[in-house]
Amino acid sequence: MKIYLIYGEKDAGKTTACQKLLKCILSLGGKLKSYDTFTWDNDFKSVTEFESKRIGIYSPGDERGHLSEAITFGTDYNCDILVATVRKGIAYNAPLNEMSDSNSGEWITLHKGATDAELDYNENGIVIELLDRIHKA
Numbered sequence: 001m002k003i004y005l006i007y008g009e010k011d012a013g014k015t016t017a018c019q020k021l022l023k024c025i026l027s028l029g030g031k032l033k034s035y036d037t038f039t040w041d042n043d044f045k046s047v048t049e050f051e052s053k054r055i056g057i058y059s060p061g062d063e064r065g066h067l068s069e070a071i072t073f074g075t076d077y078n079c080d081i082l083v084a085t086v087r088k089g090i091a092y093n094a095p096l097n098e099m100s101d102s103n104s105g106e107w108i109t110l111h112k113g114a115t116d117a118e119l120d121y122n123e124n125g126i127v128i129e130l131l132d133r134i135h136k137a
Contacts (some may be wrong), residue, residue: 014085061085
């Protein structure tokens with residue numbers, strides 16, 4: 001499973017970027033297999049089939065345990081690709097290293113600005129970058 005992380009400060013739009021990504025995947029012909037929301041904010045987790053790949057999106061990433069939960073979610077749903085979020089300052093190396101040791105995973109971190117002027121530009125840029133990587137995977 002490849003993991004793509006959206007990394008950013010609080011209120012930088014990480015969840016919004018996840019929402020935009022899911023909307024783009026669905027508009028390009030992706031088939032929604034699972035979608036659940038969380039009780040806080042607008043966070044969600046989803047699984048889609050797109051271009052012969054199973055793609056998981058897990059938007060919560062504000063707490064240390066969220067990345068481990070995201071990796072478990074992606075593994076449980078046999079995702080080829082997992083998109084998850086990580087808040088700046090949260091330790092995320094341990095779950096990635098554990099996942100890498102057991103599954104030979106691959107990941108990148110996409111940094112995202114936190115200012116209002118950069119917000120839309122960066123969200124859209126991250127979505128385009130992720131769609132390109134999903135297409136090439």
